[in-house]
Amino acid sequence: xxxxxxxxxxxxxxxxxxxxxxxxxxxxxxxxxxxxxxxxxxxxxxxxxxxxxxxxxxxxxxxxxxxxxxxxxxxxxxxxxxxxxxxxxxxxxxxxxxxxxxxxxxxxxxxxxxxxxxxxxxxxxxxxxxxxxxxxxxxxxxxxxxxxxxxxxxxxxxxxxxxxxxxxxxxxxxxxxxxxxxxxxxxxxxxxxxxxxxxxxxxxxxxxxxxxxxxxxxxxxxxxxxxxxxxxxxxxxxxxxxxxxxxxxxxxxxxxxxxxxxxxxxxxxxxxxxxxxxxxxxxxxxxxxxxxxxxxxxxxxxxxxxxxxxxxxxxxxxxxxxxxxxxxxxxxxxxxxxxxxxxxxxxxxxxxxxxxxxxxxxxxxxxxxxxxxxx
Amino acid sequence: xxxxxxxxxxxxxxxxxxxxxxxxxxxxxxxxxxxxxxxxxxxxxxxxxxxxxxxxxxxxxxxxxxxxxxxxxxxxxxxxxxxxxxxxxxxxxxxxxxxxxxxxxxxxxxxxxxxxxxxxxxxxxxxxxxxxxxxxxxxxxxxxxxxxxxxxxxxxxxxxxxxxxxxxxxxxxxxxxxx
Numbered sequence: 109x110x111x112x113x114x115x116x117x118x119x120x121x122x123x124x125x126x127x128x129x130x131x132x133x134x135x136x137x138x139x140x141x142x143x144x145x146x147x148x149x150x151x152x153x154x155x156x157x158x159x160x161x162x163x164x165x166x167x168x169x170x171x172x173x174x175x176x177x178x179x180x181x182x183x184x185x186x187x188x189x190x191x192x193x194x195x196x197x198x199x200x201x202x203x204x205x206x207x208x209x210x211x212x213x214x215x216x217x218x219x220x221x222x223x224x225x226x227x228x229x230x231x232x233x234x235x236x237x238x239x240x241x242x243x244x245x246x247x248x249x250x251x252x253x254x255x256x257x258x259x260x261x262x263x264x265x266x267x268x269x270x271x272x273x274x275x276x277x278x279x280x281x282x283x284x285x286x287x288x289x290x291x292x293x294x295x296x297x298x299x300x301x302x303x304x305x306x307x308x309x310x311x312x313x314x315x316x317x318x319x320x321x322x323x324x325x326x327x328x329x330x331x332x333x334x335x336x337x338x339x340x341x342x343x344x345x346x347x348x349x350x351x352x353x354x355x356x357x358x359x360x361x362x363x364x365x366x367x368x369x370x371x372x373x374x375x376x377x378x379x380x381x382x383x384x385x386x387x388x389x390x391x392x393x394x395x396x397x398x399x400x401x402x403x404x405x406x407x408x409x410x411x412x413x414x415x416x417x418x419x420x421x422x423x424x425x426x427x428x429x430x431x432x433x434x435x436x437x438x439x440x441x442x443x444x445x446x447x448x449x450x451x452x453x454x455x456x457x458x459x460x461x462x463x464x465x466x467x468x469x470x471x472x473x474x475x476x477x478x479x480x481x482x483x
Numbered sequence: 484x485x486x487x488x489x490x491x492x493x494x495x496x497x498x499x500x501x502x503x504x505x506x507x508x509x510x511x512x513x514x515x516x517x518x519x520x521x522x523x524x525x526x527x528x529x530x531x532x533x534x535x536x537x538x539x540x541x542x543x544x545x546x547x548x549x550x551x552x553x554x555x556x557x558x559x560x561x562x563x564x565x566x567x568x569x570x571x572x573x574x575x576x577x578x579x580x581x582x583x584x585x586x587x588x589x590x591x592x593x594x595x596x597x598x599x600x601x602x603x604x605x606x607x608x609x610x611x612x613x614x615x616x617x618x619x620x621x622x623x624x625x626x627x628x629x630x631x632x633x634x635x636x637x638x639x640x641x642x643x644x645x646x647x648x649x650x651x652x653x654x655x656x657x658x659x660x661x662x
Contacts, residue, residue: 129486136487142494152489176557176590177620180495188493219556219583222613270493278616281582410523421525 148192158197159187164482171207190263201481209321212475226282230324231293234307235317238295245295247452261291300368301449302375317479325462333456338377346391361444361463361473367451381447389442396434412467440469501622506599508659513543518571522555525636527578533647556583558590568598577605585610586617604628629653
């Protein structure tokens with residue numbers, strides 16, 4: 109087929125003008141700083157209505173409030189930001205449940221996303237909704253490439269920036285932050301897990317769909333392709349969980365994201381999730397001398413942050429009053445370790461997701477909410 | 484461009500009115516009771532005490548009362564705010580030297596101003612932007628506060644005193660006191 113130059117150009121001019129106009133719309137969002145830095149999807153009343161139609165909610169219902177910022181996130185604002193993030197309308201019930209879970213967390217409402225620590229919201233999705241909206245749970249789970257994961261996590265971050273004014277360098281004073289702040293939403297690989305899914309640990313039925321929300325710091329790779337011994341494997345996780353760099357207060361918490369292969373090592377040796385939790389809890393300790401070496405062997409009177417016992421504001425930590433003062437626990441409860449399965453069934457590479465933990469530590473360092481779509 | 488008018492504002496900010504009215508300023512501090520609101524960050528107590536001492540010795544200020552917040556990251560509780568408003572004529576609050584507490588310190592100042600008490604909020608200068616952003620969120624853009632040189636937490640007593648002396652002209656200016 110041959111086309112003359114004139115034929116190719118004539119319709120092209122108009123089309124190009126339309127594309128220019130689209131780009132100009134995107135620039136409008138950047139000019140208003142209504143973005144995380146990446147382009148957003150333009151949202152009109154008509155498009156918004158398709159999101160609001162997926163849930164049985166009053167658009168003016170408030171999902172999350174930060175009282176001291178004098179700001180409220182309504183269902184309508186959640187939907188505008190979800191649409192801008194690139195969500196499809198059918199993802200919106202997940203976004204609503206995610207905001208409800210975040211609202212139950214203690215730290216977000218108290219200003220943790222203004223803090224220098226630089227934590228991120230982190231979502232785990234369980235239940236049938238994962239397959240209905242094609243959430244990725246198998247392979248490259250923390251990476252890019254899947255619309256539902258990428259945009260549901262981003263919907264939260266855009267809401268924080270736009271509705272709560274948590275712009276970096278302004279109200280968001282994160283010293284470094286984390287890459288997870290762009291978007292962090294994973295789904296459990298329930299199909300390849302030897303155990304019951306995470307949301308059944310919270311008391312839900314496996315047939316329910318649920319979002320669990322965490323406030324996280326780092327996501328650490330654990331390379332463990334070398335062993336079929338459950339104790340060796342568990343100790344490899346323990347080594348990363350008890351690192352001193354995670355200790356701002358006395359304790360830390362973590363979400364262990366096991367690949368199917370690692371979960372199978374434990375399950376086939378007869379370990380339940382509680383067995384693994386308890387093993388990690390017992391072994392996640394440090395000799396006091398190692399805390400002395402990094403200057404974190406005591407607590408501040410005022411803030412309860414870890415500091416050196418030589419500091420004038422120091423007081424002894426909890427372990428100092430225990431039977432074995434030279435062995436310092438870094439976990440306050442066995443449930444400080446949460447366990448789920450996600451990733452491809454192709455290698456022994458799991459992750460420790462560090463959950464932000466202040467004093468007093470929480471027995472269950474997460475919150476959750478059931479996903480309810482309009483029938 | 485007409486297209487822009489169709490795009491929805493994702494902030495929900497438009498319905499909020501601003502109120503940037505300061506409380507009436509005293510001409511002199513003579514005999515006035517000074518409230519010191521300590522947010523528990525390291526060296527805040529000492530900085531506030533040094534400033535109060537200066538105001539008493541050189542400007543005739545009256546008694547100084549120290550109040551302590553129970554959490555630095557959020558604004559002062561209503562009951563404590565009411566007590567301070569009841570008992571004090573002017574307030575100094577410090578020190579906003581972290582992400583959440585810098586914003587909270589500015590919010591405290593705005594709440595006290597709106598309750599009729601002239602207030603100097605002190606953040607560290609690393610958190611100037613955070614304080615300004617909070618003022619905007621609170622509907623008081625341009626709220627005047629003092630940004631002390633960062634860092635505060637690691638200073639010795641002598642260094643804290645120097646910071647206090649450096650702050651004095653700005654403290655007096657914000658309080659509207661004639662020097």
